Every structure is written in C-alpha cells, then in structure tokens.
Amino acid sequence: MTRTAALSVAASFAIFLLVWKAIVVIGGYPPFILPPPESVAARFVQGWTDGVIAPHAWSTLVEIALGLTVGTLVGLVVGYGLARSAAVERVVSPYIVAAQATPILALAPLLALWFGPGLTSKVVICGLIVFFPIAVSTMVGIRSVDAGLLEMARSFRATRRQVLTTLEIPAALPSILGGMRVGVTLAVVGAIVGEWAGADRGLGVLVNLARGSLFDIPLMFATLVTIALLGIALYLVVVVLERRLVGVR
Amino acid sequence: MRPLPLGRSLVTAVAVALVAVACGSGATPSPSASEAAASGSPSAPSATPSGPPTKLTVGLGYIPSVQFAQFYLADQAGYYKDENLDVTFQNEIDANLVPKVGQGQVDIGISDGTSVIPAVSQGIPLKYVATIYGQFPSIVFGKESSGISSAAGLKGKSIGIPGRYGSSWVMLQALLSSAKLTPDDVKIVEYPDFGQGAAVAQGAVDAATGFANNEPVQLELSGTPAFVLHIDDITALPGPGLIVSTATASSKHDAVAGFVRATLKAMGDIVANPQVGLDAAVKAVPDLGQDTATQKAILDATIATWLPASKSASPVATPLGAIDRDGWQASIDYMTTLGLVPTPVTVDQLVSEEFLPTP
Amino acid sequence: MTAAAAVAAGGRLVASGIDVRFPRRGDTPLDALQGFDLAVDSGEIVALIGPNGCGKSTFLRVASGLLAPDAGTVTLDGDAIRGPDPRIGLVFQEPRLLPWRSVADNVAYPLELAGWPKERRAARVAELLDLVGVADARESRPSQLSGGQRQRAAIARTLALEPRVLLLDEPFSALDALTRERLNLEMLALWARTRPTIVIVTHSIPEAILLADRVVVMTPRPGRVAAIVPIDAPRPRSLDVLDRAVVSDAAAQIRAHLEGGETLAA
Numbered sequence: 056m057t058r059t060a061a062l063s064v065a066a067s068f069a070i071f072l073l074v075w076k077a078i079v080v081i082g083g084y085p086p087f088i089l090p091p092p093e094s095v096a097a098r099f100v101q102g103w104t105d106g107v108i109a110p111h112a113w114s115t116l117v118e119i120a121l122g123l124t125v126g127t128l129v130g131l132v133v134g135y136g137l138a139r140s141a142a143v144e145r146v147v148s149p150y151i152v153a154a155q156a157t158p159i160l161a162l163a164p165l166l167a168l169w170f171g172p173g174l175t176s177k178v179v180i181c182g183l184i185v186f187f188p189i190a191v192s193t194m195v196g197i198r199s200v201d202a203g204l205l206e207m208a209r210s211f212r213a214t215r216r217q218v219l220t221t222l223e224i225p226a227a228l229p230s231i232l233g234g235m236r237v238g239v240t241l242a243v244v245g246a247i248v249g250e251w252a253g254a255d256r257g258l259g260v261l262v263n264l265a266r267g268s269l270f271d272i273p274l275m276f277a278t279l280v281t282i283a284l285l286g287i288a289l290y291l292v293v294v295v296l297e298r299r300l301v302g303v304r
Numbered sequence: 305m306r307p308l309p310l311g312r313s314l315v316t317a318v319a320v321a322l323v324a325v326a327c328g329s330g331a332t333p334s335p336s337a338s339e340a341a342a343s344g345s346p347s348a349p350s351a352t353p354s355g356p357p358t359k360l361t362v363g364l365g366y367i368p369s370v371q372f373a374q375f376y377l378a379d380q381a382g383y384y385k386d387e388n389l390d391v392t393f394q395n396e397i398d399a400n401l402v403p404k405v406g407q408g409q410v411d412i413g414i415s416d417g418t419s420v421i422p423a424v425s426q427g428i429p430l431k432y433v434a435t436i437y438g439q440f441p442s443i444v445f446g447k448e449s450s451g452i453s454s455a456a457g458l459k460g461k462s463i464g465i466p467g468r469y470g471s472s473w474v475m476l477q478a479l480l481s482s483a484k485l486t487p488d489d490v491k492i493v494e495y496p497d498f499g500q501g502a503a504v505a506q507g508a509v510d511a512a513t514g515f516a517n518n519e520p521v522q523l524e525l526s527g528t529p530a531f532v533l534h535i536d537d538i539t540a541l542p543g544p545g546l547i548v549s550t551a552t553a554s555s556k557h558d559a560v561a562g563f564v565r566a567t568l569k570a571m572g573d574i575v576a577n578p579q580v581g582l583d584a585a586v587k588a589v590p591d592l593g594q595d596t597a598t599q600k601a602i603l604d605a606t607i608a609t610w611l612p613a614s615k616s617a618s619p620v621a622t623p624l625g626a627i628d629r630d631g632w633q634a635s636i637d638y639m640t641t642l643g644l645v646p647t648p649v650t651v652d653q654l655v656s657e658e659f660l661p662t663p
Numbered sequence: 664m665t666a667a668a669a670v671a672a673g674g675r676l677v678a679s680g681i682d683v684r685f686p687r688r689g690d691t692p693l694d695a696l697q698g699f700d701l702a703v704d705s706g707e708i709v710a711l712i713g714p715n716g717c718g719k720s721t722f723l724r725v726a727s728g729l730l731a732p733d734a735g736t737v738t739l740d741g742d743a744i745r746g747p748d749p750r751i752g753l754v755f756q757e758p759r760l761l762p763w764r765s766v767a768d769n770v771a772y773p774l775e776l777a778g779w780p781k782e783r784r785a786a787r788v789a790e791l792l793d794l795v796g797v798a799d800a801r802e803s804r805p806s807q808l809s810g811g812q813r814q815r816a817a818i819a820r821t822l823a824l825e826p827r828v829l830l831l832d833e834p835f836s837a838l839d840a841l842t843r844e845r846l847n848l849e850m851l852a853l854w855a856r857t858r859p860t861i862v863i864v865t866h867s868i869p870e871a872i873l874l875a876d877r878v879v880v881m882t883p884r885p886g887r888v889a890a891i892v893p894i895d896a897p898r899p900r901s902l903d904v905l906d907r908a909v910v911s912d913a914a915a916q917i918r919a920h921l922e923g924g925e926t927l928a929a
Contacts, residue, residue, distance in 0.1 A: 085406070085407060085427075085428075085429075086427055087403050087406055087407075087423075087426060087427055087428045088403060088407050164496065164497055167496070172493070172494045172496075201759075203755065203757060203759045204759055204761065206729065206755075206759075207755065207759040208776070209729060209747060210727060210728075210729055210747050210753050211747065211772065211773040211776050211777075211824075212746075212747045212749070212776065212777075213776050214776075217776055221761075221772070221775070221776070222761070225761070225763050226763075228763075251496070252496060253467075253494050253495075253496040254494075255467075255468055255492075255494060260468075263467075263469060264468075264469050266399075266400075267399055267469055267470065268419075268422070268469035268470055268473070268644075269422055269426070269644065270402065270403070270419070270422050270423040270425075270426040270428055271422075271426050271646075272403070272426070301763070302763065303804050303806070304762040304763050304804065304806060
C-alpha cells in the first residue's frame with residue numbers, strides 16, 4: 056500500500072474512534088450499554104493476553120476454514136455445471152435460489168438438529184452460506200470465456216480438460232475471486248450463526264456469554280472487534296490472492 | 305493524492321455524533337457512580353398517594369405464563385392502582401432485560417443472583433429489592449427410573465442443558481461440585497431451542513436442567529415419575545426477585561415500594577388460595593384456560609418454590625419477599641470461585657430491604 | 664535453427680462438393696456453401712475473395728476441420744480431414760491471444776497442448792518469436808502490444824507445430840493499411856522459407872493480387888466458385904508488382920466478377 060493510502064486508512068479509523076467516543080460522551084451512555092473505545096481496546100488486549108478470546112477465535116476460525124473449503128469446492132463444481140449445461144441450470148437453479156432465499160438464521164437450527172451440535176453443523180451452515188456467491192460467480196466467469204478463444208483452443212485440439220485448465224479457469228478467475236470476496240465475509244457470518252444455533256465455543260458463543268452471563272459488555276464488544284478483524288483478514292487474503300493469480304490482463 | 309480535508313471530516317464526525325445522540329438518547333440521565341444503598345428503614349405502608357399515577361415499566365422476562373399469576377392478580381384486583389401506579393408489563397422473552405433495567409429503560413425487572421452478582425460486578429447499577437422465589441427454581445430432573453437420586457448419581461450420565469450460560473449452568477456446576485464432579489465428568493448435550501425437557505421424556509438424555517415448576521411437573525403429569533435435585537440443599541443461590549436500577553430506586557422510591565407491596569400482597573393471596581391465582585392467570589391469558597389441570601399443577605409447583613425450602617412447612621414464618629443475606633454472601637463466594645466476579649462486590653451493593661413492607 | 668524450420672512443408676488441399684447448411688429457428692436452413700470445390704496445389708497461395716456472407720470463412724472452418732460439412736470432403740494429400748489437424752493451421756481475424764499469458768506463453772500454447780517438454784518448447788518459441796519479429800515483446804501481455812504485433816504473435820503461434828497448410832481468415836483486416844502492407848510482405852517472406860500451402864481469405868483486391876498465385880472469386884450466398892483469376896506475376900513479389908499491367912488486368916477481372924454478384928464493400 057502506498058504511504059498516502061495507508062495514511063488515509065489510519066485517518067479514517069481515527070475519525071471512526073472519535074465519533075464513537077463522541078457518541079458515548081454526548082449521549083451519556085453507561086459502559087454496559089455502549090463502552091467507550093478505549094475500554095473496548097483495553098478489554099480486547101486483556102482478552103487476548105489472558106487467553107479468554109483465543110480458544111474461541113481458534114474454534115471459529117476452524118469452522119470458517121472448513122466451511123469455506125467445502126462451500127467453495129461445491130460452488131466451483133456446481134457453478135461450472137450451471138455454466139456448461141443448460142439442463143443442469145434448468146434442474147438445479149430453483150433449489151439453489153430457494154436455499155439462498157431462505158434466511159440462514161431460520162435454517163441454522165434445523166441444520167443443527169440434523170447434524171448435531173458439533174463441528175459438522177457449523178461447517179454445513181458456513182458452507183451453505185458461502186456456496187451461492189461462489190457458484191454464481193463461477194457460472195458467470197465460465198460463461199464469460201470468449202467463444203473465439205474456445206474455438207482457437209479447439210483448433211489446436213485441446214482436450215476438455217485442457218480447455219478447463221488452460222482457458223476456462225484462468226478466464227473465470229477474476230469473477231470467481233470476486234465471488235470469493237463476498238464468500239469469505241459471509242463465511243464469518245455463517246460460522247457465527249451456526250454457533251448461535253448450538254455450540255459450546257466460538258466467537259459467537261463468546262458474544263452471548265459476555266452479554267448474557269458475564270455481563271461483560273466491553274468483552275462483548277472486543278469479541279465483535281475480533282470477528283470484524285477476522286473478516287477483514289480473510290478479505291485481504293482474497294485480495295492478495297487475486298493480485299497474484301489474476302495479475303495484469 | 306490530495307491530502308484529507310480534515311476540517312470537513314471533523315465537521316462530519318461531529319454532525320454524525322449529534323445525529324446519533326438525537327436518535328439514541330431518550331435513555332435516562334447517566335447513572336451516578338454511587339451505588340450506596342440508602343440504609344433507611346423499610347418503607348412504611350402509606351396512605352393512598354396523591355397526584356397522578358406513577359408510570360412503571362415492568363419486564364417479566366418470559367412469555368405469558370401461570371407463573372406470573374401474582375402480577376396478573378395484583379393488576380386485576382387493583383392493588384397497583386391502590387398504590388397509585390400505572391403499570392405496563394413486558395410479558396416476553398428478553399435476553400437484554402438486565403442491562404435494560406440497569407439503564408432505566410425498564411423500571412423493574414426479574415432476575416436472580418447468578419445474573420445480579422456478575423452484572424453489578426461489571427458495573428451495572430442494580431439493586432435486588434424483593435425475593436419472589438425463596439428456593440432456586442433452576443433444578444436438575446429426570447425420570448425416576450434412571451435411578452439418579454443425588455448429585456453423585458449424575459456421574460457419567462448425559463445431561464441436557466440449553467447452553468453453557470445463565471442460572472442453570474451455574475446451578476449445574478454447583479450441584480456437580482457438591483459431589484466433587486465437574487462438567488467433564490458428565491456428558492453435556494446442548495439444546496439451544498430449550499428442548500431438553502422433551503429429550504428427557506424421549507429418553508435421549510438421562511437428566512436435564514429445567515425449572516421446578518415446569519419440566520418435572522410436565523413429566524409427572526404425563527404419568528412418568530420424576531426425580532428433582534435442588535441446589536438449595538447444597539448452596540443457597542438467591543432465586544429470582546424484583547430488580548431496579550440504583551437510579552430508579554431513588555427517583556421512583558415510593559412507586560417501587562408500592563409495586564413491591566402490591567405484588568407481595570397478591571402472592572400472599574395466592575399462597576392462601578391458589579385458585580384466585582389460577583383464575584387471574586386464565587383471565588389474563590385465555591389460552592391457559594385450555595388445560596387448567598396442567599396450569600394448576602404448574603401453579604402449585606410455583607407456589608412451592610416461592611416459599612423457602614426449610615420454611616415451606618410454615619409459610620408465615622418468613623415473610624414473602626424477604627432477602628436472605630447469608631444466601632447472597634454464599635452465592636458471591638461461590639460465583640467468585642467460578643471466576644464470574646471480576647470486581648469484588650458486597651451484599652450491601654446488591655440488595656436493599658428498604659422497599660419491603662414492614663412485617 | 665533453420666534446420667527445424669526447413670522441414671518439407673506444403674500439401675495438396677482438395678475440397679470437393681462442400682455443402683454447409685445452418686439450421687435456423689422457425690425458418691428454412693441457411694445455405695452457406697453449396698457444391699463448393701477447390702483444389703490447392705502443394706506450396707500454392709490461393710486468395711479467396713467474395714462478397715460478405717458468401718461463405719469464405721465457413722469454408723476455412725470446414726477446411727481446418729473445425730466444422731463438419733453436410734456434404735463433401737476435404738483431403739490433404741489424400742487424407743480426409745475430419746477434425747482439427749496439426750498439419751493445418753488456422754489464423755483468425757482477431758489475434759485470439761490469451762490475455763493472461765505473456766506473448767511467449769501464448770506462442771507456446773499449441774506446444775503445451777501437444778505435450779512438448781519445457782525445454783523443447785522454449786527453444787521453438789524463441790525461434791518463432793524471432794521469425795515474426797516480436798522477440799522484444801516476449802514477456803509483454805497482449806494488451807500491451809500494438810495490433811500488428813498481436814497478429815504477428817498469433818501467426819507465430821499458428822506456425823508452432825509447423826503446419827503444412829496455412830488458412831488465414833482476413834488476418835490483417837483489422838490493421839491500418841501501412842501495417843497491412845508490411846505484414847503482407849513478411850507473410851511472403853515466411854512462405855518463401857518452407858513453401859506451405861496457403862489459403863487466405865481477404866476483402867482486399869491488392870492484397871489478394873500481391874500474395875496469391877490464383878484468386879478465387881466466390882458467388883454471393885450460397886457460396887460457390889464464380890471464377891478463378893490467375894496472377895501471372897513472378898516471385899519474389901514486391902509492392903511494385905501492383906503497378907504491372909498484367910496485374911491491373913487481373914484486378915479488373917476480379918472486380919468484374921465481384922460486381923456480377925453483390926458489390927464488395929469499399
């Protein structure tokens with residue numbers, strides 16, 4: 056990042072903190088309703104150094120990693136099928152759209168019931184929420200492959216597999232990675248929602264614990280900050296990946 | 305790249321802050337730091353207060369149920385009106401009831417020691433002003449046929465819970481520790497949708513946490529004898545009672561006292577004659593009339609839990625609403641061992657008897 | 664280096680009785696080619712010229728094996744062409760380079776698909792880049808090149824597997840006139856090295872005359888051969904070829920046959 060860009064990010068963050076503090080001070084909110092930023096920052100540092108947040112963060116990270124993997128793989132395959140076969144699109148699309156339209160908050164308890172309270176249900180919920188943007192972006196990307204390039208490859212007797220690896224995937228990558236940007240942030244949501252449907256650890260669980268059992272609101276906010284940072288980190292990973300895989304075109 | 309227009313940003317920030325404040329506040333003035341309970345004498349019964357009725361918002365924390373019969377009765381019999389009160393009940397599940405009371409958004413709420421102690425420790429300015437449940441209503445239960453009759457019998461068994469939070473979780477840990485067990489010595493099964501009662505009935509788990517006036521009653525009514533493990537025999541955890549914020553305690557002192565008085569009066573009526581409670585509940589919540597037998601059983605169990613265990617033989621020995629300071633201290637000590645009390649608290653910070661009617 | 668490029672090239676390409684019909688929804692099928700015959704000798708350059716929609720591009724697709732005709736056959740030295748064949752190279756109107764690959768990797772593409780090992784590929788690519796004159800741009804992306812450079816790269820790619828027949832579908836029509844002339848001459852130079860058989864579709868009469876031994880004029884749709892005009896100019900050809908009388912005769916004949924059908928766009 057250039058120096059000016061970094062400065063503007065820092066400046067906007069500083070303004071965010073100032074506004075937060077202003078709201079607390081002017082509104083007179085008690086710390087158990089809206090803690091000031093310095094108290095959340097202190098609790099954040101404390102929560103990590105005394106090991107309260109870390110095990111929960113790790114648990115959520117595992118759920119996200121597995122959910123992302125499953126959702127992305129299935130999304131890639133289904134997206135490819137949708138792109139290359141009108142029959143597949145006709146048959147499969149209604150179910151995919153229906154699943155996407157049903158709020159995950161409503162589906163999550165059902166999935167927790169079927170898959171049990173362990174890791175599996177979280178991975179399924181997370182994977183489900185990630186699946187749609189990946190499938191759609193893959194479908195769009197594969198369809199966007201220039202017909203002229205496909206003909207050119209055919210003229211050089213490229214096999215189906217070679218067309219996939221040398222042509223379709225590289226051509227679809229910008230779109231797929233765009234879908235992944237959305238997917239990773241949704242994966243965080245999915246993991247938290249999955250935890251709310253039943254879990255004994257994770258950042259979502261910690262939010263509830265902090266709020267409803269410990270009445271430690273600064274900890275609740277610190278956990279929310281952790282969740283946000285997790286989402287940002289994953290997003291940046293995709294951006295870097297995009298830069299390396301897509302490059303100049 | 306142009307440098308940031310700092311001036312413009314600051315103006316925007318202030319504008320945003322002001323807008324947020326305009327939308328957000330409507331809440332009480334900031335609570336003062338002092339939580340010192342006025343150690344005045346308990347309020348004397350007053351003559352009907354004059355002036356316009358004081359409005360009170362009361363959060364019951366759960367959906368309409370026969371277990372709130374005393375509130376329905378007091379309302380219908382005009383006890384609140386006699387105290388010059390205009391009471392609005394929030395009869396719904398509310399996960400944020402405690403902070404709402406602390407902030408003053410809700411004047412009076414219902415909560416127990418397992419919530420009040422950590423809340424006050426974290427700086428939420430609450431006062432527990434009247435006991436409703438003399439016994440801790442959160443219990444462990446199961447089918448009698450499981451052979452479990454004490455905490456020790458839970459070892460290695462599967463126990464259904466809503467989640468590792470709340471009063472039931474503290475109660476369970478206390479119960480297990482009394483038999484030198486930890487949650488690792490049992491198989492915890494979570495039912496985030498509160499289906500642990502059904503799970504016991506279906507035999508999916510050996511035992512579960514629940515409420516003395518709910519799940520075991522349902523089980524017995526369905527013809528299956530149940531065992532119930534009470535924590536009171538081991539540790540006195542203060543049961544649910546009325547809570548207010550320290551600010552409300554002073555700004556609406558007389559109104560709170562009146563509310564406590566009226567509610568305890570209704571409780572006394574129901575203890576003496578449970579039928580009036582049942583009638584009031586059915587009148588307030590007509591759906592309950594569909595199965596009065598079940599509702600009566602629940603009400604009877606509720607009344608039994610209002611009364612302190614050792615005194616349940618003679619209900620007049622300890623007045624309703626009385627606060628058990630020893631029990632509170634024992635709870636503070638126990639919950640401190642669980643790490644739930646980061647800042648030490650004293651019983652004086654947590655409770656106040658000044659709103660209880662003089663016996 | 665020249666040893667590899669000097670493999671005996673060329674081959675006799677014969678198309679006979681080619682019919683191509685494209686079905687249309689809710690309408691009678693479109694006859695693109697009907698009874699199209701063409702024989703091109705080994706090492707010959709034939710230009711295919713005709714009005715829009717006459718089927719010349721369709722013919723190239725059939726000849727390259729990309730499109731199966733509804734009737735008729737295409738043979739190369741007697742072998743029937745039934746699908747894309749490494750002996751026949753097709754250069755499209757647009758360069759059709761992979762935008763995410765460098766020029767070098769684009770030129771290497773057919774070698775990669777054919778399973779050539781890395782080193783052998785690298786050597787051949789270096790040869791080809793030098794041959795067409797884009798060696799300086801080998802690491803650039805297509806988006807960074809001029810139109811002329813891109814088309815050169817595309818031609819280099821088509822030459823990678825040393826096809827004996829080169830089919831070119833208006834390869835220079837997207838370029839400006841000066842670049843076009845230059846590439847025409849470079850094309851002739853390339854041809855002179857190994858004498859492949861070339862069929863080039865073009866809209867430009869001067870280009871056809873400059874490059875071809877014979878100019879085949881097609882009828883409007885459905886396309887068949889309207890006339891074949893021989894170009895009696897000696898090789899090697901240069902731009903002043905276009906000034907000879909024999910050439911202006913040929914041009915006049917071509918024009919006449921074209922105007923007999925649909926008029927050619929300017």
